[in-house]
Structure formats: structure tokens, C-alpha cells
Amino acid sequence: MSGKPVAKRLVFHIGGYDPITSHTSAQRRFVREIARFQRTWSVNAAVDGLYETADQIRWNVRTAGPDWLVETDYRLVRWHDVIEVFGGRSIGSRISIGILTFLDFVLTGTLWRYLQTNWRYALFFLYPFVTFGLLIAAAFLIGVAAFKITGSIPVATGGGLFGLAAVLAGPWRWLHLGDLFDDWIFSCEYIRFGNSEIEQRLDRLAAELVAAASNSAADEILVIAHSLGAVLAVDLLDRALKQDPELGRNKTPVTFLSVGSSILKVGLHPKATRFRVTMERVAKSRAIFWGDYQALVDPLNFYKSRPMAEMGLSTENEAIVRVVRFSRMLDDEIYRRIRLHFFRLHNQFVSGNDKRTSYDYFMLTCGPISAKSQTLAPDGAVSMIADDGGLIASAAPSEGELPSRPGAAA
Incomplete structure (x- = not known):
């Protein structure tokens, strides 16, 4: 494998509009699903150090294989309080x-x-x-x-x-x-007026992101966002770039992954001018790598779309689009049981897999290979991890090996 394996990673995860799953239950789901990750990839994992603030819930993840060890500082961005306000109306x-x-x-x-x-x-x-x-x-x-x-x-x-x-x-x-x-x-x-509570929170988190990119010992900073959370992640990265236009260039690289994204839910509205300008600024920052994962059977995402092109924006530095198939991630019986439960399917983007495939949420967030390298590789981490969970000394793709056609299936 070319390049240095990741030993320390900082993850900012922004979930979608989910009034059913509280942040506390999201942490329990993380612990439950990472157990599947351990079985699938023959690795060890431990989760501890739960710490809550007004803006995020943090915990530490330690994953290990025969010849690697990764420590992940995982930060789940809170906005369930905002969701509860909407649900509390008459x-x-x-x-x-x-x-x-x-x-x-x-x-x-x-x-x-x-x-x-x-x-x-x-x-x-x-x-x-x-x-x-x-x-x-x-x-x-x-x-x-x-x-x-x-x-x-x-x-x-x-x-x-x-x-x-x-x-x-x-x-x-x-x-x-x-x-x-x-x-x-x-x-x-959000399209027409914004949301002051979320915007103030994103300003504070952007300051944390900028400081981490300059001072932390992390080998990689990953901003990963699911569903409508991808819209907030774009907003977060734009605010961070305003504070530091060199974000991701100097010390710690920054990767942005949108999974099961609802970026076009907002971006296709004619009044979403502010968001499209924000999206274009983030995309033009070549120091921030952007990968977008989509799935056909998930009706809550825009399958096989090119977000920048669909919004009528410059495609010079658009996302690397990867199409994933949930049927290849799960045991056949489990897939048959959930394939008509669309919300459960949508959450497979942030759940553990039963099989090794090109997309694995926990390998991206807690594995020894950078999220960027996994996104660029046609089979993700599959050809880089041995049966016993160890690293395989095979080349990971470089920046010069970007797919020639955005939207190519992984």
C-alpha cells in the first residue's frame, strides 16, 4: 500500500433529519454496528470515553489489526435539539x-x-x-x-x-x-431564511475544525455527513474556509464524504442561491477532497447524479461519485427483510456490513487506510486488507489516478 497508514483520525459526523434516533441512541447504534465491522474485517475495536457538550457528543474508538492500530476521535455533531423544536409544534x-x-x-x-x-x-x-x-x-x-x-x-x-x-x-x-x-x-x-441556532453551532465547530487542521496530531480529518446532514456539512466547511482559506493545505488533510446525500434536496430549489454559492466555494477548494456515495435502492438519496452539474455549477472540481449496492453489503436474509423498509435502507450508509465491499462506514471512519484512498480505489479497502485484517502492500491510487468520468460505479 502506498502512503503512510492512518494512525490517528479526527471525524466529524453530521447525521440527517432524524427525530426517531436520538444522539444517545445513535451512540448505542455505533457500538452495536461496529461489532459487525469487527466480524467482517477480522479486526478488533473498542469504544470508550463518552463526552457531551452543547455542540457534539464525542467518544474514542480504538481499532487494530495484526500490523496496524488506529485511534479515532469521533465527534457526532448535535442538532437533535433543533429537530425537537419542529416536532414540538402543534x-x-x-x-x-x-x-x-x-x-x-x-x-x-x-x-x-x-x-x-x-x-x-x-x-x-x-x-x-x-x-x-x-x-x-x-x-x-x-x-x-x-x-x-x-x-x-x-x-x-x-x-x-x-x-x-x-x-x-x-x-x-x-x-x-x-x-x-x-x-x-x-x-x-433553511433554504429561505437559514437557521440561527444551527449557524451559531457551525461557527463554533468550524473554529474547532480549523484549529485541529493546524495543531492536532491526526493524520486525517474526515467530515462525513449522512442525508440532510450533508447540507450542514457543506455549510460547516464553508465557514471553516472563511476562517482559514488554506484549510487542508498545510498540515492535516481534510476529506469530505457525503453518503446518501440530500444536497440536491436543497440545491435544486431556485431560492437556494446562498447554499449553491457555499457549495461552489467548498468544491473549488482543491485541498478538500470530496467523495459522494449513492445507492440505487435508497429513495432518500439522488442515485447516479452529479451534484455540481445538477445545480448548474462548475464541474471543474466536482465530487468523485461512487455507487454502492446494499445487497452486496448484507447477508441475503437480512437484505430481503429490510429492502422495503426505506428508512432502514437509508441508514445502511451509517451501519455495519456483513460482507466486505467497496463502501464500509466503519472502515472509512476507523480503518487504517485514508478515506480519500478508499474512495479513489475501485474496490475501496477490499484489496488493501488481508483475510486476517492485516494490511496488504499493494498500491493505493494517487491523486493523478482520479476516475476520468465522475459518477463511475465503485
Whole structure:
């Protein structure tokens, strides 16, 4: 393997809009899933040192193979408090603002852009609003049926209200429609107005990132972001570049990985001018390597897309796009069980694998090979790690070996 193996790594992970998984349970999931990583790659791993601040939850990860040892300072960026604010609004407020949000994305042509770029994502956008509309229509039909049977307007009204109450008490909660409404409401507000709480947090984290890039003993700084968290990661990196335009050039290299990204969810909205300018500044920073991982069966990401090109931005230094297949990561029985559970599929980007493949979240964040080298290699770390977990002395790709066609499948 060319180049020095990673011995110390600093990771900033920004998760997506996930009101179901709290930051505490995210840490438990990390511990559970890294156990699968150990079995798959024949390595040892230990997680300890949980430490919480207002901006992040930190823990230490120590991974080892026969001839390597990596210490990872893992930092999970907090924004669950912001998500809870949206979820704490009244049902009436969430429904009314959600409908306005739906109209915003439709009337601005954003839905049409989703359809042109990835029709599966357009269906994901439509799902909560269309489902809610059908449920309301069902409640209305209960009222109509009650009127036809009794001829009484009060009885019909009572039947309709009963149907509405049943919708809000049942499917609204069971199908997480409120959470999905909030996801789109947050995105719309972020596009048009930003979010002061998140922006202040990102400013503080950007200062940490800049200081670490200049002073830490890390061999690599990895900013890895899942789903809508990729949008916040772009914002974070832009703020860090404003504080230090030489970020990643001097001491510690910086890698940005967007996995199952929702960058185009925001970037395709015509009013997202501020975000597109931010995205272009980050992409133009050649010292920051950007890899974008996508999956066909995940309707919550933009499969086989070129983010910069889709946003109409310069593609001179765009992301290296890698297409991954969850069916190759998981045991057949497990994959069959989850393949129709789209949220679980979406979270495979941050879960452990049962098989060695080109994409492995824990190998990227805790393994001995740099995330950049893994992204550039067609098979990730597979040909660099032996059956016993040791390093194989085979060449990792250099910067001159970048794929000639962005979007080439890994």
C-alpha cells in the first residue's frame, strides 16, 4: 500500500433529519454496528470515553489489526435539539405549514427538478403529502357516508370529525407523517431564511475544525455527513474556509464524504442561491477532497447524479461519485427483510456490513487506510486488507489516478 497508514483520525459526523434516533441512541447504534465491522474485517475495536457538550457528543474508538492500530476521535455533531423544536409544534401548525411547504416546492418548480434528476426522490417528496391527502379524503368520505345513511348534517359532521381524529391519532403517528412534514418544513425554512441556532453551532465547530487542521496530531480529518446532514456539512466547511482559506493545505488533510446525500434536496430549489454559492466555494477548494456515495435502492438519496452539474455549477472540481449496492453489503436474509423498509435502507450508509465491499462506514471512519484512498480505489479497502485484517502492500491510487468520468460505479 502506498502512503503512510492512518494512525490517528479526527471525524466529524453530521447525521440527517432524524427525530426517531436520538444522539444517545445513535451512540448505542455505533457500538452495536461496529461489532459487525469487527466480524467482517477480522479486526478488533473498542469504544470508550463518552463526552457531551452543547455542540457534539464525542467518544474514542480504538481499532487494530495484526500490523496496524488506529485511534479515532469521533465527534457526532448535535442538532437533535433543533429537530425537537419542529416536532414540538402543534399538529395544526405542522399541517398548515407543511401544506404551504408542499406548495412552495411545487410552485417553484423544485418538484419538477426532482423528477428530472431522480424520480424516486420525487416520490419520496410526494409520499407524506399525498398520503395525508388520501387520509383526509377518507375522513371526508366517512362524513359523506354518515350523511347518506342518516340524512343528518350534525351526524355527518361528527362522522367526519371522528375520521379526522382517527387519522391524527393513528396513521399520522404510525407512518411518521408529522416527522416527514417537519423534515420538509425545516428544509424550506433553511433554504429561505437559514437557521440561527444551527449557524451559531457551525461557527463554533468550524473554529474547532480549523484549529485541529493546524495543531492536532491526526493524520486525517474526515467530515462525513449522512442525508440532510450533508447540507450542514457543506455549510460547516464553508465557514471553516472563511476562517482559514488554506484549510487542508498545510498540515492535516481534510476529506469530505457525503453518503446518501440530500444536497440536491436543497440545491435544486431556485431560492437556494446562498447554499449553491457555499457549495461552489467548498468544491473549488482543491485541498478538500470530496467523495459522494449513492445507492440505487435508497429513495432518500439522488442515485447516479452529479451534484455540481445538477445545480448548474462548475464541474471543474466536482465530487468523485461512487455507487454502492446494499445487497452486496448484507447477508441475503437480512437484505430481503429490510429492502422495503426505506428508512432502514437509508441508514445502511451509517451501519455495519456483513460482507466486505467497496463502501464500509466503519472502515472509512476507523480503518487504517485514508478515506480519500478508499474512495479513489475501485474496490475501496477490499484489496488493501488481508483475510486476517492485516494490511496488504499493494498500491493505493494517487491523486493523478482520479476516475476520468465522475459518477463511475465503485
